Amino acid sequence: MPKCSVYTFLFVLLFTSINSSAQTYKKTDLGIKTNINGIEIELQLYSPAIIRVLKSPAGNSFNKESLSVIKKPGKTTFNVQQQGDLLYLKTNKLLVSLNMKSGDISYFISGNLLLKEKDEGVKFTSFNDAGNNTYKVSQSFVLDNDEAIYGLGQQQGGKMVQRNLTLHMVQGNTDDYIPFFQSVKGFGVFWDNYSPTQFIDNTEGTSFTSDVGEGIDYYFMYGGNADGVVACMRDLSGQAPMFPLWTYGFWQSKERYKSQDELIDVVKQYRKLGVPIDGIIQDWQYWGNNYLWNAMEFLNVDFPDPQKMIIEAHNLNAHMIISIWNSFGPHTKQYRDLEKINALLDFTTWPQSGSEKWPPNRDYPSGVRVYDPYNPEARNIYWNYLRKMYSLGLDGWWMDSSEPDHLDFKPSDLDNKTYLGSFRKVRNAFPLMTVGGVYTHQRAVDSSKRVFILTRSAFAGQQRYGANTWSGDVTASWDALRNQISAGLNFSLTGIPYWNSDIGGFFLSKFPGKLKDPEYRELYVRWLQFGTFCPMMRSHGADAPREIYQFGQKGNKYYDAIEKFINLRYRFLPYIYSTAWDVTANQSSMMRALMMDFPKDKQALDINDQYLFGKSLLVSPVAKAMYIKPGTSGQRFIQEEDFSSIKSKETYLPAGANWFDFWTGEKLMGGTKVNKETPIDMIPLYVKAGSIIPFGPEVQFAEEKKWDNLEIRIYPGADGKFVLYEDDNDNYNYEKGIYSTISFSWDDKKRTLTISNRNGSFPVMLDSRKFNIVIVNTGKSVGENTVNEPDKVITYTGKKVAVKF
Structure with a gap:
């Protein structure tokens, strides 16, 4: 080698060594690892279109087993190249750049920027979580000024596009929070954290901030369009199984049928009138008093022969599901078994009194406690008792308070110890765990009947557990009806396809005249028309019964309108059932925001009172009084x-x-x-x-x-x-x-x-x-x-x- 060439070689080697010592990275089988400004960063490829991003303070790297994500990272072909301060990771779908000075990540498709992390947008704040030293974690992103995003679960604010808002994401009765959004540009972001989380979108950026996290853990996915993003999310967190055909018929319920004779008489009345019905639901207190809350037994004297009741319903060609809760009264067998393994949480839940009178008499507390569904042994106990109910021939489960009810909230309530750490750490995944417990146990013992669970709350990944989420105990009003539309659409855009609402609204406090009020009768009919084009058509509520015959008889405008749309629902069953197969087989969605099929039409992007039901029907519910x-x-x-x-x-x-x-x-x-x-x-x-x-x-x-x-x-x-x-x-x-x-x-x-x-x-x-x-x-x-x-x-x-x- 000539002398000059030797010196050149040594210079290049020295320069490269100095440069790499300042900006080193390690290529792994899954992606890359590096340390920038005291933060360990790892990018893992789950597919050419899905990237997991892990960040933690140096020396505190973590390896979390996700509750939502069940996909394992696959062998993906990728290239890594460094140009100056930018490290590029490239697949056949995506180009990802990592700034080796700032640590910020950007995502590109065909040379076009999709999403960028905000400069210095990562924050770790030390936090003591019930005695465990951990962090409050935050990540900020930069969106285009006019970029439409969707998802984040179900809220009641009536917004279609989820921009310019602040959400305190803690599961509630009528709010189901899922830390996932997707953009009209064809990508999605899933923030994989279960603690109370703030989502903020304003002129300064778009951020997730969670109370507890050993590190930052999020997934970026590119689907090209909304269906593609949903497919990515289901690829990560599980596919949606098929529901039975009968679940798509008409369902009647109320708060509550007070005897088995009353329940069966409702089905008989529908059959006598010639109005179609496929399901009847028994709500709470079939177990008796509140000290026996959720005993999962028919201890109420007005339900003397539950086996006969279920057989009668089946003989009338109707299916029956029943209310079960995620809490237990102190006199139940479940309570005693769960207490032995320290699987009961200590905070105020519903009901607050042992007396059934309203308002609650706090001198006689119910003693009801929420169970710990994060504990596998607790989930076993739950199913062991529920299985006895299943043996009676019940067709499904109505899992109420699956968020769960958390009354008289105190911050210290979140210090409760669960099997997976503090309740704070895993708070929002409660519905995922409890619904999943029932689904997996039933599937393990019986494949002859598809699992059907109606649940009041949901979290990312819950679509894999045979659950249909309803929007909670909403108060009947025209605003509430209109808000259900965008609530259901944004919920579906998180990848969970099955959603419904209480037709007519649960509470009638805004209608003192109840069914005598013509405005409420009109509202009920319009809500039922909306419900005709939802994944489940279910009439339910408190304060007044909602059966069709409560609205008059044939010849009455309200009665005739109700009957017309129930019949229309049944005529659409071949279309609906085939659409359900499209959901299972092709990762489709049943309720479709207009942006899903018309993303290039800017006028369609922020419409909150229309949608497609399946890929052919454009539904435009009436959500104001007219008559x-x-x-x-x-x-x-x-x-x-x-x-x-x-x-x-x-x-x-x-x-x-x-x-x-x-x-x-x-x-x-x-x-x-x-x-x-x-x-x-x-x-x-x-x-x-x-x-x-x-x-x-x-x-x-x-x-x-x-x-x-x-x-x-x-x-x-x-x-x-x-x-x-x-x-x-x-x-x-x-x-x-x-x-x-x-x-x-x-x-x-x-x-x-x-x-x-x-x-x-x-x-x-x-x-x-x-x-x-x-x-x-x-x-x-x-x-x-x-x-x-x-x-x-x-x-x-x-x-x-x-x-x-």
């Missing part, structure tokens, strides 16, 4: 109904598609606002051009009739596809591939419908059936009518058929 006038006495609760003129609602039809009025078949242009007359028995409902929608028969319960004579409606104007899914309607055979799908394709230019070869099979599958094809247009009578004159009738035996129109 009341002041009563002659001036007292609010004797207002009078006024149907003298028909009112209307304006709806925005997103650009990028044309639309059909569901009720008339009229074709409308996208990117426009339209007014629709909205008599009490109608809401604006539109179908996207190119849609193929199967309509089922009129039935009294979901499985009454086979789908052997379906009406297939084609909404022309664009090419379209639809997959009709069918299986045994219950059990987990579908996980073994025991189901069938039939794909329908519409070629709009050729006006040809192609029905593919049937894929798959199951034991009770139809060998032959008729499809009644209806091409929708303005001249046809469509809407909810039972029978439309078909354009063609096709006999289908599972072999490919192409039909030209």
Whole structure:
């Protein structure tokens, strides 16, 4: 080697050594590790599109086992390259840059910046958590000024876009917090922390700050669009299993049926009236007094033969689920068993008195205590008692107070010790753990019946546990109804697809006249119309019963409107059940914010009172009173109904598609606002051009009739596809591939419908059936009518058929 070359080589070696000693990193099998400004930083690749970021003070690196994330990091091909102060990690999906001086991370796609951590946006503040020295942790990001983000769980504020707000994220009765947001730019961020957390978005940045954390732990994911982000989140935290077909029928409940005879009589009344119903729910106190709270036994004398009650319900072709709680009275067997293993938490919960009278008499405290679902042995005890109820033939569980109720809050309450540390450390994951405990235990003992859990709270990952979350004990009002829409949509955008609300609102305190108040009757009907297009259609509430016959009889406008929409729900069952399969098989969402399907339409990004139900139906609920006038006495609760003129609602039809009025078949242009007359028995409902929608028969319960004579409606104007899914309607055979799908394709230019070869099979599958094809247009009578004159009738035996129109 020439002398000059030797000196050059030594200089380069020395420079590289000095440079690398100041900005060193280690490449690992999963990504990279480094230490910058006293902070250890690790990037782990879970897939080419999902990156986990771990940060902790130097010397305090941590290895947390996530409660929400079940995916393990996979072997991902990536490259690492350093250019000056920037270290680049590149996959075939993403480019991530780490500033080796500041420690800030930025995320890019195709050279475009998606998200950047804020300069000096990391904070670790020493904190003593019930005797454990740990940290309060914070991470800030920088979003574009006009960037729309969504998610963060369910809140009641009526906001669609989650910008310019502060959220104190602690699970509550009507607020379900999930520290996850997704951007209209096609990425999502999951902050994997379970302690009380502040989410703040303002002009200074967007941040998560949690009370407890050994370090910062978050996931960045790129899906390209909202469906893709949801798919990433489910890839991380678990897929959503199928619910039975019967769960998509109509459900009736109230606070509470006080005897088994009363409960069964409700089902009998529906059958007598010929109004469809699939489920009845028994709320609390079937166990007796409050000292026996949640005993999971029928100790109330008015439920003398629960086995007979359940059999009677089943004989009436109805399913029954029952209220269970996450707390126990001091006289229950569960309380004694849980106390022995120190698995009862010590803070005030519901109910506060042993007496059932209201208000609570604090001289006689109930002694009810919340259990520790983080403890696996406690979850075993819970199921061991619940299993005895399951053996009676109950069809599902209504897990109330799953956040749980935390009354008379004191900061020291969070010092309670759980199996996983302080209650503060794991506070928000309570619903995930308790719902998961029931699901995993039931799955372990029985695969013949799908788990169905109705729960009042949720946390990230809960979709994997067969749970449908309802929005809590909301007070009935027009504002509350309107707020349910954005609450359910943002909840769905966190990756949890199943959500519903108490149709009519739980409390009627704003309506002193209760069902005598015409404004409340109108509100109930409008809420039920909204509930028709939710993943679960469930009437429930306190203060007044809500059964259809409480609203009059046939010929009464309210009664007829209720009956019309319950029947409409059942006609949509083939569409709904197939959409549910799309959720399970393809990570789709049932309730779809407009931004999911129309992200390029800026007018659609912040609409909080419309949504898609499935990928074809645009639903625009009516959320204001239209048909009341002041009563002659001036007292609010004797207002009078006024149907003298028909009112209307304006709806925005997103650009990028044309639309059909569901009720008339009229074709409308996208990117426009339209007014629709909205008599009490109608809401604006539109179908996207190119849609193929199967309509089922009129039935009294979901499985009454086979789908052997379906009406297939084609909404022309664009090419379209639809997959009709069918299986045994219950059990987990579908996980073994025991189901069938039939794909329908519409070629709009050729006006040809192609029905593919049937894929798959199951034991009770139809060998032959008729499809009644209806091409929708303005001249046809469509809407909810039972029978439309078909354009063609096709006999289908599972072999490919192409039909030209």
